[in-house]
Amino acid sequence: MDPLKRLSPFRDHPLRREVQEAAENRPGVYRFLGPRGEVLYVGKSVRVRTRLLSYFRREAEGGKEVELLRVARAVRWEYLPTEFEALVRELRLIRALRPRFNVRHRRDRRYAWIRITREAAPRLVATRRPRPDGSLHFGPFPAPRRLTGLLSELAAEVGVRDCPAATPMHFSDQMDLLTPERTPGCIRAELGSCPGPCAGLCDSGRYGERVDEARAFLEGRSTRILDDLAERMGKAVARRDFEGAARLRDRRTRLERLQTDVLEFGRFLQSLHFVYHPSTPDEAPPGEAPSTCVILRGQLRVTLPGPTPSLDPDEPAGRAVRQLLLEPPPPPHHRGAQDWEELFLLARWFRRRPEELSRTRPLESLVRSRPSPG
Numbered sequence: 136m137d138p139l140k141r142l143s144p145f146r147d148h149p150l151r152r153e154v155q156e157a158a159e160n161r162p163g164v165y166r167f168l169g170p171r172g173e174v175l176y177v178g179k180s181v182r183v184r185t186r187l188l189s190y191f192r193r194e195a196e197g198g199k200e201v202e203l204l205r206v207a208r209a210v211r212w213e214y215l216p217t218e219f220e221a222l223v224r225e226l227r228l229i230r231a232l233r234p235r236f237n238v239r240h241r242r243d244r245r246y247a248w249i250r251i252t253r254e255a256a257p258r259l260v261a262t263r264r265p266r267p268d269g270s271l272h273f274g275p276f277p278a279p280r281r282l283t284g285l286l287s288e289l290a291a292e293v294g295v296r297d298c299p300a301a302t303p304m305h306f307s308d309q310m311d312l313l314t315p316e317r318t319p320g321c322i323r324a325e326l327g328s329c330p331g332p333c334a335g336l337c338d339s340g341r342y343g344e345r346v347d348e349a350r351a352f353l354e355g356r357s358t359r360i361l362d363d364l365a366e367r368m369g370k371a372v373a374r375r376d377f378e379g380a381a382r383l384r385d386r387r388t389r390l391e392r393l394q395t396d397v398l399e400f401g402r403f404l405q406s407l408h409f410v411y412h413p414s415t416p417d418e419a420p421p422g423e424a425p426s427t428c429v430i431l432r433g434q435l436r437v438t439l440p441g442p443t444p445s446l447d448p449d450e451p452a453g454r455a456v457r458q459l460l461l462e463p464p465p466p467p468h469h470r471g472a473q474d475w476e477e478l479f480l481l482a483r484w485f486r487r488r489p490e491e492l493s494r495t496r497p498l499e500s501l502v503r504s505r506p507s508p509g
């Protein structure tokens with residue numbers, strides 16, 4: 136190709152000169168602004184100057200970045216001590232400003248929870264909105280559609296209903312002798328996958344046991360459902376029903392995965408709870424002290440300047456951190472989509488860089504204990 140044709144049409148862009156003159160190669164976030172000062176795009180880089188200059192080397196062949204440079208009228212950047220802090224700042228800015236050219240993080244990601252409802256005959260359902268009504272929630276899961284299918288299988292195996300909330304319930308131990316005989320509201324009672332509390336086919340105690348079993352499974356306290364599936368699989372093989380055995384094996388694998396996911400997520404959430412030093416004094420940019428990040432249940436709650444070995448509990452910063460540590464864990468309905476997004480972002484950061492965990496220490500070590508009187 137003719138080398139002249141490959142020259143970027145943006146090599147003389149006024150914003151390029153500004154970047155060349157003022158930007159430094161340090162971690163940070165940048166924003167491109169439109170004619171009315173509106174934020175068009177937010178990005179982050181460990182080397183802000185190099186990253187910004189790369190935009191002006193693009194060839195004029197269309198594409199999102201070329202279109203961005205055509206409409207951008209200003210560019211602003213801010214430095215942050217580390218890539219980690221830049222990453223969190225980028226996410227928060229995108230979620231708050233919803234820039235037109237950002238696709239990642241701009242859309243509300245859909246999550247779903249497993250919900251055991253709080254009703255006379257609790258149901259096992261998937262929900263996108265955890266509610267503060269005493270229901271139990273497990274999750275979230277990033278693939279709501281897949282979860283719905285899995286829950287139907289779990290409900291069938293454990294024997295808990297998954298019909299609409301409005302379905303009338305009549306336990307066999309209910310005192311309503313004058314009501315006519317009832318027929319089950321769906322085929323699950325006939326198939327034996329639901330004890331049929333809608334048609335007086337079970338008492339409240341027996342149904343409650345089914346709900347307890349579902350809860351025990353999701354809390355990792357029981358594998359009865361999996362053991363039962365394995366036993367039925369063995370029987371199917373013994374009678375040479377290999378197709379049936381394969382179906383049971385696949386169902387068992389899916390439900391085992393579901394249980395593992397619920398437990399792993401819970402454990403991971405608990406583990407993202409520490410003080411993190413994303414850089415050492417040697418790695419901090421010249422003139423800047425390495426920062427101390429307080430991460431509580433998967434959220435960056437406070438960034439303290441300096442290496443901060445420990446805080447005085449009588450000083451404002453020490454008091455504030457001590458207060459944070461006393462906070463009870465928020466129930467899922469108190470966390471917005473943004474919080475979950477940040478939790479998954481932090482989870483990805485530490486999962487991809489397990490060596491970073493060596494830069495963490497227990498939260499309690501951050502606040503010095505008061506000397507005991509006397």
Ligand code: SF4
Nearest residue numbers: 298320321324329333
């Ligand atoms: S059998 Fe009755 S209680 Fe069970 S899922 Fe169907 S409608 Fe609901």
